[in-house]
Amino acid sequence: MGVPRRQRLRFTREIESARSEGRKLTDRAFVLHAQAAAEGDVVTKAGFVASRRVGGAVVRNLAKRRMRELFRKHQQELPPGLHLLVTARYPVTTENFAELSRRFVKFCRMVSAPAP
Numbered sequence: 001m002g003v004p005r006r007q008r009l010r011f012t013r014e015i016e017s018a019r020s021e022g023r024k025l026t027d028r029a030f031v032l033h034a035q036a037a038a039e040g041d042v043v044t045k046a047g048f049v050a051s052r053r054v055g056g057a058v059v060r061n062l063a064k065r066r067m068r069e070l071f072r073k074h075q076q077e078l079p080p081g082l083h084l085l086v087t088a089r090y091p092v093t094t095e096n097f098a099e100l101s102r103r104f105v106k107f108c109r110m111v112s113a114p115a116p
Contacts, residue, residue: 003068009047009083018085025107029092029100033085034111042080046071050088063088070104077108
């Protein structure tokens with residue numbers, strides 16, 4: 001059970017737009033960039049990034065799998081028409097999944113709330 005293609009940020013322009021124009025929330029295990037999608041786009045999309053600083057290929061893939069699973073489990077808590085870019089940091093591979101879920105849900109609620 002992965003993230004369907006229609007729910008992924010697939011184009012460089014979408015990823016760069018979310019990174020540069022989106023609201024940034026930082027945690028010790030991940031960085032979340034959230035941006036409202038273009039008018040008429042009601043599907044919440046997500047992209048997942050893990051740099052080499054996270055570790056080798058196996059560790060980076062594990063980090064992205066864990067972040068995809070968090071998104072898949074908690075996507076109903078996000079408002080429709082949102083673009084998320086989740087950048088994994090090293091602790092994402094070693095932390096307890098329940099604790100990661102709790103913090104991810106907290107960030108989802110923060111993103112859902114209107115910006116001050």
